[in-house]
Amino acid sequence: MSKTIKIGTRDSELALWQANTVSKKLNDLGYKTEIVPVKSDGDIILDKPLYELGITGIFTKTLDVAMISGKVDIAVHSMKDVPTALPQGIVQAAVLQRANVLDLLVHKGDTDFLNSNGTIATGSLRRKAQWLNKYPTHKVEDLRGNVNTRMQKLKDNNWNGAIFAAAGLERINLKPSEFINLDWMIPAPAQGAMLVVAMENDNFVLDAVAQLNDIESEITTYIERQFLRTLEGGCTAPIGAIAKYNEHDDTLHFKGILLSLDGKQKFEIEKTVPINEWKKLGFYAAKEILENGGEALMKELKEQLKK
Ligand SMILES: NCc1[nH]cc(CCC(=O)O)c1CC(=O)O
Numbered sequence: 001m002s003k004t005i006k007i008g009t010r011d012s013e014l015a016l017w018q019a020n021t022v023s024k025k026l027n028d029l030g031y032k033t034e035i036v037p038v039k040s041d042g043d044i045i046l047d048k049p050l051y052e053l054g055i056t057g058i059f060t061k062t063l064d065v066a067m068i069s070g071k072v073d074i075a076v077h078s079m080k081d082v083p084t085a086l087p088q089g090i091v092q093a094a095v096l097q098r099a100n101v102l103d104l105l106v107h108k109g110d111t112d113f114l115n116s117n118g119t120i121a122t123g124s125l126r127r128k129a130q131w132l133n134k135y136p137t138h139k140v141e142d143l144r145g146n147v148n149t150r151m152q153k154l155k156d157n158n159w160n161g162a163i164f165a166a167a168g169l170e171r172i173n174l175k176p177s178e179f180i181n182l183d184w185m186i187p188a189p190a191q192g193a194m195l196v197v198a199m200e201n202d203n204f205v206l207d208a209v210a211q212l213n214d215i216e217s218e219i220t221t222y223i224e225r226q227f228l229r230t231l232e233g234g235c236t237a238p239i240g241a242i243a244k245y246n247e248h249d250d251t252l253h254f255k256g257i258l259l260s261l262d263g264k265q266k267f268e269i270e271k272t273v274p275i276n277e278w279k280k281l282g283f284y285a286a287k288e289i290l291e292n293g294g295e296a297l298m299k300e301l302k303e304q305l306k307k
Contacts, residue, residue, distance in 0.1 A: 004032040005205055008063045008072030011037035012146040017171050018194050019076045022096070022212065031208050036072050038062050064090060067197070073205050074198045078168075079190035079221055084229040086197065093198040093206055095221055097214035100166040101192040101242060103127060103182045104175075106154060107161035111180065113138075121154065121162040125261060129238035130185050131163070132263030147174060167192040186240030186257045189224035193217050216245050219278050220252075226282030227256045231290065237301045238263075243281070250275045256285045258294050261304060267294045 005026060009019035016037065023033040039062065063075040064087050074093060086092065105120065113119075118135070121143035122128055128140045141159060143150050147168045154162040163182065169175040196212065198205045224241035231239055238259040243252055251272050258267045267289045273281055290298070 002032075003204060004034050005074060005208060006034050006036050006072045008036050008038055008066050008075040010059065010063070011039055012148070013172050014078070014147050014168050015076070018078065022074075022076045022194070022196055025096075025212050026208060029208065029211055036066070038066050038072075067199060073202065074196050074209060077195045077197065079193040079195035080165075080188040082190075082195055082197070084225045084232075089200055090197050091200040091206075092195060093209040094196045094211075094213040095218040096194040096196070096212055098217040098220070099192045100170055101187050102166045103163050103185045103187055103191075104166045104169070105161045105163055105180045105182055106151070106169075106176055107178050107180065109178050110160070113160040118160040119158075121150075121157070121159045123150075124163070124188070125236060125238040126188060126240050126259075127163045127185065129259035129261060129263040129266075130240065130257070133259060133266050134184070134263075136263070147172065151176075165191055186255055187242050189228045189239070189241040190221040191242075193221050195221075219243075220245060223252065223254060223278060223282040224256075226280075227254075227286045228282075230283050230286030231258060231294065231298060236305065237298065241282070241285075245275070252278055252281060254281055254285055256282075256289065258289055258297060260297060261301070265297055267292065267297065 007019050007023055009015045019035050023035055026033050059081045060077055060083065063072070066072045067075055067090060079095065117137050119139040119141060120131060121141040122131070123142055123144045131138065131140055143153060143162055145153065147164065150162060150164065151174060166175070166181070196209050198209055220243040223243040227241045228239055231237070238261060240257040241255070243254045245252055251274055254271045256269045259265060269285045269289055271281065271285055
């Protein structure tokens with residue numbers, strides 16, 4: 001127990017909250033820790049929509065490098081920001097118990113626009129496509145930056161609202177009184193989950209961190225990321241997925257969605273299976289979409305998003 005576990009994190013308030021949470025849990029188990037904040041390119045380049053940066057993993061790459069070069073022992077991420085393929089040598093060490101998975105719309109007190117014309121803001125292709133699918137007459141403006149920056153930009157602009165992950169706002173006490181739970185919107189794969197990654201040969205650290213793993217969160221995020229991985233092949237597309245375990249009948253309920261950028265085309269899938277079928281659920285759900293028109297849409301999306 002002598003080694004101090006160095007915890008790499010982005011330096012946003014949310015990322016630091018998440019790293020501190022992992023740090024405290026490790027301290028409670030008797031491990032010594034040290035937080036090492038690292039700036040990531042995703043935080044520095046604020047003027048371009050995320051998808052124009054053309055790669056997934058822009059938030060996690062800097063921390064991967066810090067870990068491979070030995071500056072940190074583990075990294076704490078919002079799991080939805082982590083590409084489905086981890087770099088060589090880096091492994092998933094723990095998925096912490098998942099928080100609120102939903103997206104929510106923060107508004108300014110007046111929700112009449114939901115029944116007419118409105119403008120909302122989001123930088124996420126997934127949120128934009130689902131919003132336009134439901135509200136085809138609305139406008140969607142681009143909104144980038146960390147949670148605090150985005151909340152400030154909402155105040156500074158005359159948009160009717162902006163979409164956030166509930167988990168992010170709740171963690172840093174930024175959830176305002178004026179919001180609507182978007183329970184119809186399918187969240188990002190692994191939304192609301194925190195992931196700890198480590199080096200695959202670092203047994204001391206892997207044993208320590210494994211004690212933070214929540215098996216139900218590990219399984220549901222595995223299913224959602226398998227769905228994403230089977231559909232995407234490396235590009236950022238409007239894809240949502242949510243798996244839920246039902247303890248009453250020992251089943252898994254899965255919903256997945258793939259849309260065109262303008263939200264006009266939508267492929268949805270919903271499945272309930274016994275728990276012992278978890279391993280391939282995401283794969284089969286994605287295959288079903290691909291075989292029923294999703295493959296052509298994915299090809300189109302790859303062309304549109306290629307930069
Ligand atoms: N893309 C940024 C990001 N990455 C993780 C969270 C919040 C925590 C989570 O969703 O797990 C957020 C903020 C948001 O989407 O509003």
